[in-house]
Amino acid sequence: MTENSLRKTVFQKLEHTETADRLGKIVDYLLIALIAINVGSVILETVDSVASQYVGLFNTIEVVSVAVFTLEYLARLWSCVEDPKLADAKYPRLKYAVSPLALIDLLAILPFYLTFFFIIDLRFLRVLRLLRVLKLTRYSPALSIILEVIREERHSFYAAFFILMVLLILAASGAYLVEHRVQPEKFGSIPHAMWWAMATLTTVGYGDVTPITPMGQIFGSLVAIVGIGMAALPAGILTSGLTSQLRRNREALRNQLRRALEDGIIDETEETALEDLRKNLGLSRQIALEIRQDVHDRRLEHVGAHCVHCGKPHTVPRRKI
Amino acid sequence: MTENSLRKTVFQKLEHTETADRLGKIVDYLLIALIAINVGSVILETVDSVASQYVGLFNTIEVVSVAVFTLEYLARLWSCVEDPKLADAKYPRLKYAVSPLALIDLLAILPFYLTFFFIIDLRFLRVLRLLRVLKLTRYSPALSIILEVIREERHSFYAAFFILMVLLILAASGAYLVEHRVQPEKFGSIPHAMWWAMATLTTVGYGDVTPITPMGQIFGSLVAIVGIGMAALPAGILTSGLTSQLRRNREALRNQLRRALEDGIIDETEETALEDLRKNLGLSRQIALEIRQDVHDRRLEHVGAHCVHCGKPHTVPRRKI
Amino acid sequence: MTENSLRKTVFQKLEHTETADRLGKIVDYLLIALIAINVGSVILETVDSVASQYVGLFNTIEVVSVAVFTLEYLARLWSCVEDPKLADAKYPRLKYAVSPLALIDLLAILPFYLTFFFIIDLRFLRVLRLLRVLKLTRYSPALSIILEVIREERHSFYAAFFILMVLLILAASGAYLVEHRVQPEKFGSIPHAMWWAMATLTTVGYGDVTPITPMGQIFGSLVAIVGIGMAALPAGILTSGLTSQLRRNREALRNQLRRALEDGIIDETEETALEDLRKNLGLSRQIALEIRQDVHDRRLEHVGAHCVHCGKPHTVPRRKI
Amino acid sequence: MTENSLRKTVFQKLEHTETADRLGKIVDYLLIALIAINVGSVILETVDSVASQYVGLFNTIEVVSVAVFTLEYLARLWSCVEDPKLADAKYPRLKYAVSPLALIDLLAILPFYLTFFFIIDLRFLRVLRLLRVLKLTRYSPALSIILEVIREERHSFYAAFFILMVLLILAASGAYLVEHRVQPEKFGSIPHAMWWAMATLTTVGYGDVTPITPMGQIFGSLVAIVGIGMAALPAGILTSGLTSQLRRNREALRNQLRRALEDGIIDETEETALEDLRKNLGLSRQIALEIRQDVHDRRLEHVGAHCVHCGKPHTVPRRKI
Numbered sequence A, B, C, D: 001m002t003e004n005s006l007r008k009t010v011f012q013k014l015e016h017t018e019t020a021d022r023l024g025k026i027v028d029y030l031l032i033a034l035i036a037i038n039v040g041s042v043i044l045e046t047v048d049s050v051a052s053q054y055v056g057l058f059n060t061i062e063v064v065s066v067a068v069f070t071l072e073y074l075a076r077l078w079s080c081v082e083d084p085k086l087a088d089a090k091y092p093r094l095k096y097a098v099s100p101l102a103l104i105d106l107l108a109i110l111p112f113y114l115t116f117f118f119i120i121d122l123r124f125l126r127v128l129r130l131l132r133v134l135k136l137t138r139y140s141p142a143l144s145i146i147l148e149v150i151r152e153e154r155h156s157f158y159a160a161f162f163i164l165m166v167l168l169i170l171a172a173s174g175a176y177l178v179e180h181r182v183q184p185e186k187f188g189s190i191p192h193a194m195w196w197a198m199a200t201l202t203t204v205g206y207g208d209v210t211p212i213t214p215m216g217q218i219f220g221s222l223v224a225i226v227g228i229g230m231a232a233l234p235a236g237i238l239t240s241g242l243t244s245q246l247r248r249n250r251e252a253l254r255n256q257l258r259r260a261l262e263d264g265i266i267d268e269t270e271e272t273a274l275e276d277l278r279k280n281l282g283l284s285r286q287i288a289l290e291i292r293q294d295v296h297d298r299r300l301e302h303v304g305a306h307c308v309h310c311g312k313p314h315t316v317p318r319r320k321i
Helices: A002-015 A022-045 A048-053 A055-082 A092-097 A100-117 A122-139 A141-152 A154-179 A190-201 A214-263 A268-281 A285-303 B002-015 B022-045 B048-053 B055-082 B092-097 B100-117 B122-139 B141-152 B154-179 B190-201 B214-263 B268-280 B285-303 C002-015 C022-045 C048-053 C055-082 C092-097 C100-117 C122-139 C141-152 C154-179 C190-201 C214-263 C268-280 C285-303 D002-015 D022-045 D048-053 D055-082 D092-097 D100-117 D122-139 D141-152 D154-179 D190-201 D214-263 D268-281 D285-303
Strands: none
Touching: A002 A022, A002 A055, A022 A048, A022 A055, A022 A122, A022 B154, A022 B190, A048 A055, A055 A092, A055 A100, A055 A122, A092 A100, A100 A122, A122 A141, A122 B154, A141 A154, A141 A214, A141 B154, A154 A190, A154 A214, A154 B214, A154 D022, A154 D122, A154 D141, A190 A214, A190 B214, A190 D022, A214 A268, A214 A285, A214 B214, A214 D154, A214 D190, A214 D214, A214 D285, A268 A285, A285 B214, B002 B022, B002 B055, B022 B048, B022 B055, B022 B122, B022 C154, B022 C190, B048 B055, B055 B092, B055 B100, B055 B122, B092 B100, B100 B122, B122 B141, B122 C154, B141 B154, B141 B214, B141 C154, B154 B190, B154 B214, B154 C214, B190 B214, B190 C214, B214 B268, B214 B285, B214 C214, B268 B285, B285 C214, C002 C022, C002 C055, C022 C048, C022 C055, C022 C122, C022 D154, C022 D190, C048 C055, C055 C092, C055 C100, C055 C122, C092 C100, C100 C122, C122 C141, C122 D154, C141 C154, C141 C214, C141 D154, C154 C190, C154 C214, C154 D214, C190 C214, C190 D214, C214 C268, C214 C285, C214 D214, C268 C285, C285 D214, D002 D022, D002 D055, D022 D048, D022 D055, D022 D122, D048 D055, D055 D092, D055 D100, D055 D122, D092 D100, D100 D122, D122 D141, D141 D154, D141 D214, D154 D190, D154 D214, D190 D214, D214 D268, D214 D285, D268 D285
16 A cells, blocks of 8 residues: 555656646756766766866766666656556556667666676767667657657658668769769769768768769769758658648647537536646647637537527637636 | 827837838838948948948947937837737836847847946957847748747747757767777867767758768768758748648638628728738738638528528628738 | 731730640740750850850850840730730730730840940850740749749748848857957958858858857857758748648639539530639649549538439539549 | 469569568568669679679679569569559550559669670669669558659649759859859859859758859858758648648548448448558558547537437447558
């Protein structure tokens, strides 16, 4: 009983389930600050002059961080069974442990423990700690919407990547054919020419390698034009996905509102549910208000603008949303 | 009484409330011209040969500008209580004083007065005056729509910025690992490598720092590809926001039109209100006309194409909109 | 009578009013070929070795072109009164003469005649002839839709340009403050720093000027990030405009179809009108077919799927569209 | 009979008509692997050190590949008559042979056989084999949707390309006029200046050629600004096309669902047809489920939430989709 209620509290504080929870927020901010300090110290450690001077400080930060992150990882793993989303799972802890967020948490502490058992290049290992920055993903709702859209459109992104690869091979081989005699050190083989092709197709254009023959420059111009078309692909896919997501989120809110209004009144519970849905969908108050007004207007077309019993006008309940 | 009516006039001329107000327009144009002259003179002042020659002229421009802008600031602060939007506020002047537009106005004159009390690096101070260009924001309705969309989508932009920061750190640390042995002066630490990572992720690609090892070039190519995906994020967010805004603006005009047409006739007052709404929403006349036609068509499906009383056909009132 | 019918024929051939007009098409292709030859010869004329060798050929092309273009201009000016769109105008010829297309035609021949009266730098004049390429605008319907969208969204583009100018001034002055001591020849004044600021904000990134101080590189990174946001503005405006235009065009076709179907049958005249509208709106056959299917489906909800008189199923007339 | 059934099996395995076909999948993966090995070997062959060492391996790969691809081409040509889409064609084999996919297959083997009859530059020929990468197009549904959108919007892309060409000519001629006296070797003629103009308009910005006069830099800045507008064109066209395609695909699924639900029940056959349609349209399960819920909700408004016969509530059949 006591264990269970403690576990529930830990879960609520860590996962921040209640919006008006002050302690949960403080836990959040402390963890965010620690991650930021961590990332900063790993970056600064690579500057030799700084590293030699503050070697002790950096070690302290590392040990404290790993301790806290290990504690956090274990606490999340222990309390995750309180998550209603995992209620149906046979092995809720295992299911949580292989979720992306849990794997990121594990990745943040694993390298430290591995050094006790294996001999690993320390410089590589230190940089690996930078992946701890991914732990921040947890704290932004807007970010998770963007990542969700990217995940939904992944097949389109793969296709765009495939088109890019095909264009890269064709651009590199074309440039190789045209330029390899004049610039054998830069376009001497297709793999060499790929560096130029990539810089041009992505419109980065470093300029360390450029075609110098007229034919090469004409071909290079074509590749550059294809490049701006290429850059349009991810923009198009992402925009189309975001627009569709926004439209569906508005529909979802509209449907729940319509259902809540079926009895003509939006009571306290329905208000809270609507407000929670609005936040989860990342819709602004302004948009929610417009949807409410619209649903109300359309409803009036059916039930009439005035109540048939008392003759008073129906008004839009505006309170929370 | 006199003071109040004077204050109202000053407010109307400055805030340009009436569309057909000639004096208000002249005040606008004079202020815009002064801002332009100001910005031009601050820019030219940094060219040494010009600065030494016209030192007197630049000083005169500065003194006159500060005088006019101070007067403008005080006049706006004094007359702002006439603004109907501030009618509900407890301290309307304070509320106005902390609004973005008022703060920009204050920022335009403050540095000049600060030099009397503090010793500040003059070169920095002069350049600070360039912020006066922000005063121009006030004069473009299309601009305020774009800024409004950016403001509404700010959480998405923060998320995109966060993704960029994470990618920047990962790109810089990867390039550091691969290249720091071959190019210690350019990729010697992660902060150093960030300059390259930023130029590549934003597809700017200066080319002053580029990877030269095969592994570095392969990693650099991946970063460049991620870069064009990264550039798609703000495009997607902004497009999705602008499309949604446009759709909602059309809906708003459609709803007001529907309400105005409830009695079957759009009278003079309703016409003016509709036209004002159309302008504020930044919708073109063509779009407004199409909406009007559409609302009319749908209404005919209910009331029939011909009047039941006189038998004459219903026509779309096209006059102003 | 004869003059009028000749004028009408000339108008039809030049303006290509009838889709299945073979002679009109030949006139089009000949004019397009002549413009292409012209542009090519002006470009090649700037290559000294080519210019000296083919001076006679270039002169012949020039004289013939000016002759044909002058004839074309006069023929269009003479026959324009047959244009039904100009029927309402008081001075139809004057109204046509000041239209963009007519001004481009005039601009294509005017420089030639001006050399008889004024002494003008020949090199500049020759290059001016390149503006003849604008005459090609006349021949692409998809192009005119894009230009129409750009025209409709011009206020948004002005606002985007204004934002760019403000950012340019702020970026240049910031870089000037940070870098002018270390690189006085490249960041010595704000106008000098603007060249770097522009290359960075537009993500062109030539790399001929780059910040070298740590502060300068941090500031430069911020400017580059703002730059990819800046590039999102025109993309967002244009996409939003194109999407809105496409939606409105579909609505327009849908409305005309609904009106044509009011009597239940789409006759020959209505078919032709619908097909003409579809082409003018730049909608694909596939989209038109889907709209037709949808209008038909919705109509069936009212009139029933089978004819009440003969019991046969209603089918979608698919013939032309 | 035997031949026909064998032909049908070959067709099914090659064209992968049944989704749960294991042998068809293995054939797919083997062919994809062979194409990848091929492309890799052609790329590595251009590296001299690798080429001289593994000359035998590369020849073996080439001979085996051509054998397999020839077999594949003949098998497809032989079995294509089983394709229901070609059932109406008079000469189904000929119609298949001139389809894009069949031409790519032919292009992959033709160069090999041509060397027996003609003397061709071997280096060029070897690189030509890289076009075999296009054979991969066959295997991605998301890719075919993107290519379909590009095909539908081709007129807009042509128009964008035309605008780019006009801007290129104007930019090059302007830069030539301003810079040709100071940098005669880089801006000596319009064709020379085009290399700079292209790098700037596409925002690639190599930096090997840059304007150095103040006038040239101002003009260059304008061209760069036009460049980011130019990059917005393909993004706008593609996004608008993708959004429209997505909307139409959703409508198509919605319509089929509405028709399937006309009798109130979605039976096994209808489920399978809906699921196949969903996959072909590239819609996610989530979107399909939302459409189904929405169609169901709207239907309830007509037929009531409960069955009039048994009084049980109508539920959304969720099974497969």
